[in-house]
Each structure stands twice: as C-alpha cells, then as structure tokens.
Amino acid sequence: MAAMDGVLPVLLGGDANVYGMARSFYEECGVRSVAVCRRALPALAHTRLLRRVVEQPRLDGDAVFVRTLAETARALPAGRRLLVPCDDGYAMQLARCRTQLGSLYRFACPPPETVEKLGTKTGFAAVCAAAGLRTPQGVTLPFGAPVPELPFGGPVIVKPADPAAYQKCRFAGRRKVYLAKDRAALARTVEAVGRGGYRGALLLQEYIPGPDTALGVVNAYCGADGRVRWIVQGQVLLQETTPEGAGNYAALLVEPARQDRALLDALAALLEQNGWRGFANFDFKYDRAGQPVLFEMNPRQGRSSYACAAAGASLARPLLEDLADRRPVTAPALRAAVWHTAPWGVVRRFCPDRRLLRRAAALRRRGCGCRHLLAAGEGPARYLWYGLRQAGYWRKMPRRR
Structure with a gap:
C-alpha cells in the first residue's frame, strides 16, 4: 500500500x-x-x-x-x-x-459493557463457558480476604483481576503473573502484591503444565460489519526470562502451517456473536491432550503483536481498511517469520523445543527474522539504546533458570 x-x-x-x-x-x-x-x-x-x-x-x-x-x-x-x-x-x-x-x-x-464482558478475566471466563471453550479453573480473591481452600491442586497461577489498576503499581518483585508452588508461597504472593499498593481482586487459577512452546497467542480484528477476517496465531518459542518481564513473550514463530483453524474459527465466532469491534488478543496454552485452554482476552492488540506484521499481516492494514477507507477488512496473506524481543542468544539457550528452535534459526538465516524494537531506518541514538538494552537483558536474567 x-x-x-x-x-x-x-x-x-x-x-x-x-x-x-x-x-x-x-x-x-x-x-x-x-x-x-x-x-x-x-x-x-x-x-x-x-x-x-x-x-x-x-x-x-x-x-x-x-x-x-x-x-x-x-x-x-x-x-x-x-x-x-x-x-x-x-x-x-x-x-x-x-x-x-x-x-x-x-x-x-x-461499548463499555462489551469491553467489561470480554476484556476482563472473570467476564471472559463466563463467556467462554457459555461457548463451550475451556478456561482454567479459577477463584477470585477480593482484596484483604483470606486465601480460601481451592477446588484444584497446586501450583497456582496468581494474576491481578484488574490489570489497568495493577499496571500503576510499582514495587520490588512485581510480575505480570506469579506462580505459587504451595499454599505458603501463595500466601506470601498475595501479601506482597497487597503491600505493593494493588487493592483490586486477584485471580487464582489452576496451573496448566507444559513448556513455553505449549503456549500460543492469537490477534484478531473485528470490522464495522461485525466480521472477523483478520486473525493470526503465533507459536511461542520462549517466555520472557527477566523478573519484570515474566508472563510476556520473548520470541514467537508465525507460519501458515501453524494456524489452528478450529481454534481461530471458534475465537472469531466468539467475537462476532458478542458484538466486538476492533482488535482483540488471546493468550492460551495447549494441555497435555493437545486441547487449547484460554487464559484471557485483552481488548487490544498484544504486546508481541508486531510478530503478525513480520509475517505479512500488517497491524495497520485492518485499521486503514476499516476506519480510513470504510471498506471490509481483508484476510492477511501469511508468510513464515520469527519475532523476538530478547537477544537471540537467550532464545537459543533457553527455548525448550530444539526442533522448533532449528526451524526458527533457519528462518532467521533466510532473512525472515524480526527484532521487535529496532525498525529499519532508525537513527544512531536508537541503535545505541537498543544495543545497551540487549546487553542489559543478559545482566537482568536470573543466574539459574
């Protein structure tokens, strides 16, 4: 264009x-x-x-x-x-x-009620249940309430139920998502988040076992005509390894062959039937039986969504077609690409699936790799900032992982 x-x-x-x-x-x-x-x-x-x-x-x-x-x-x-x-x-x-x-x-x-219905963790779980889509078992813990007996075993995932309020909190040890291995660790996590200034509810979820490469992410766009034609799935290679980045993705692989059509059709129907409009971002994980378990829907494109653009599905195009040109959004023509925000050496060292890593490395060698925060044409100051950021990433990593 x-x-x-x-x-x-x-x-x-x-x-x-x-x-x-x-x-x-x-x-x-x-x-x-x-x-x-x-x-x-x-x-x-x-x-x-x-x-x-x-x-x-x-x-x-x-x-x-x-x-x-x-x-x-x-x-x-x-x-x-x-x-x-x-x-x-x-x-x-x-x-x-x-x-x-x-x-x-x-x-x-x-409208606000639709964002509340789909874009909050508790609302999303209810919508998924009605649609026959699986989400983790979960319990909402109001601020100040004692930790109850849980209807599922450990470990336990701990997330803020109000991400917007939690984002304003800054404290040592802050993470996007916590993993509590036992009840004592769960109590310490709840206490630490409260001391950090977060006064919203916490969502306690069952842990879905599996490596980082069992995780996936989907970005979708619903146009003014109520249809979802632009929808792209990414395969996680590695989650962030630094403490403050936990819960975000460090590297993704996007390929036409890795689009789970049944899942994408179900998510598109979920958005269309509930009157969504604009971008939506889904995080999920395949369980040991190979079935997707949906964690949440964010009411916007995801932090790692530029991986879609790297694979030929421009993030700008659906907005330009829908909002600027006032015409139906077209489906993207995907090509294989690998996206990473961590240094590639970190991805190479910690990716748990060596077969997927070899595939991603081959794509990078063919020029199909994308560094997240360094676009072509940036000036020397940006290149210097990026180099220092990548070097600092290694220093912030835990000594043992």
Whole structure:
C-alpha cells in the first residue's frame, strides 16, 4: 500500500506495543504516529516512527483524557485521525468516552459493557463457558480476604483481576503473573502484591503444565460489519526470562502451517456473536491432550503483536481498511517469520523445543527474522539504546533458570 495522504494515527499508550503499532503504520503507508500516554516508557526512546509524544500524568481521569485528546486533535493537520488503544486501561477509557471523541477521531471500539464482558478475566471466563471453550479453573480473591481452600491442586497461577489498576503499581518483585508452588508461597504472593499498593481482586487459577512452546497467542480484528477476517496465531518459542518481564513473550514463530483453524474459527465466532469491534488478543496454552485452554482476552492488540506484521499481516492494514477507507477488512496473506524481543542468544539457550528452535534459526538465516524494537531506518541514538538494552537483558536474567 502506498503512502496514504491524510491518515494520522494517534496511539494510546507509551510502551513496546505502541512502538510495534507505529512501526506497522510507518511500514504500511509511510506515516509517523502520535503517542498519547501518562508516561512514555524507554521502548519509545529516540525513535523516528513517532512525530510526537504527548504525556499527561493525569490521563486516567476521563475529563482529562477527553480534553487531552481534543487538544491533540486540534494540534494535528486536517485529516483522518485514527485513534488506536494499545493498553487495556485506555481501551476501557475510550469505550467510556466514545461519544465525546466520535467527532474528532475514527476508532474501533465496542461499548463499555462489551469491553467489561470480554476484556476482563472473570467476564471472559463466563463467556467462554457459555461457548463451550475451556478456561482454567479459577477463584477470585477480593482484596484483604483470606486465601480460601481451592477446588484444584497446586501450583497456582496468581494474576491481578484488574490489570489497568495493577499496571500503576510499582514495587520490588512485581510480575505480570506469579506462580505459587504451595499454599505458603501463595500466601506470601498475595501479601506482597497487597503491600505493593494493588487493592483490586486477584485471580487464582489452576496451573496448566507444559513448556513455553505449549503456549500460543492469537490477534484478531473485528470490522464495522461485525466480521472477523483478520486473525493470526503465533507459536511461542520462549517466555520472557527477566523478573519484570515474566508472563510476556520473548520470541514467537508465525507460519501458515501453524494456524489452528478450529481454534481461530471458534475465537472469531466468539467475537462476532458478542458484538466486538476492533482488535482483540488471546493468550492460551495447549494441555497435555493437545486441547487449547484460554487464559484471557485483552481488548487490544498484544504486546508481541508486531510478530503478525513480520509475517505479512500488517497491524495497520485492518485499521486503514476499516476506519480510513470504510471498506471490509481483508484476510492477511501469511508468510513464515520469527519475532523476538530478547537477544537471540537467550532464545537459543533457553527455548525448550530444539526442533522448533532449528526451524526458527533457519528462518532467521533466510532473512525472515524480526527484532521487535529496532525498525529499519532508525537513527544512531536508537541503535545505541537498543544495543545497551540487549546487553542489559543478559545482566537482568536470573543466574539459574
């Protein structure tokens, strides 16, 4: 697709997900994006993919959110402004404020009750149960409540039920997901999260055994016509190995042959039947019987979703077709690609499936590899930042894994 005049992407967020989304827009149609966030994280440092970063520490207030985005719209040239949430909290906030912003931006966003229904862990589990899709057994633990007897054995996965509130908490040992091997470890984890300032409920889930390569991720886009034609599955090669990155993906393999058609059809039907709109991101794991167990749905594209673009499924294209051109979204033509955010040496050392690793290494040698946070055409400052980041990754890794 050639450069598209008058398209102005405005991305809600300040992290690596925003970098991947901005990269996709730049590669697809030659435009630089604007990022709007409470605080820009280092993933956006020194990049040429953004024309501007708007930081507003009080952006979590709806009135400030609307005012900041209105001011941002007025400061931009006239054109088709596409507003894209890249974070759970911003997705819900945009759903609440969609009426006030509808005259200023084009965006794909369901109403708040739909986001609450599908985009929260407890709501998603109920929707999956109604659709006959399996999720882990789970118990919701309100803040301050004692840990109950669980209807499943250990180990236990511990997650915040309110990711947007948890994201604002900063404390030593903070993780996206915790694994408690016994009841004592579970009690220590609950206490530590509470001391860290999180006051929301926790979700205690059964652990689905298996290596990192049993994990998978699906990104999907539901257009204005209510249809899901753009849907892509990624095969996890390795989860993040640093303490703060636990629960995120370090490397993914995307191939046409690794698309589980039955699963993708079921997820597309789930979105269509529940009136979804825009991006959705599913995390799951195949159990020992080879059946997928769905963990959650995020109401936006995933942090690792640039893996789709690396495999020929541009993240920008469904937005451009649906929002800018007002036409049906087309299905992507996938090609094999391997994406990684960890240094490749880390992936090579820790990937638990050597057969998959050999396949990924062969793709990299053929030029089908993609480094997540370093787009072509970045300047020397970005290259220096990236080199220091990769070197620092090794230092942050646990001594034993």
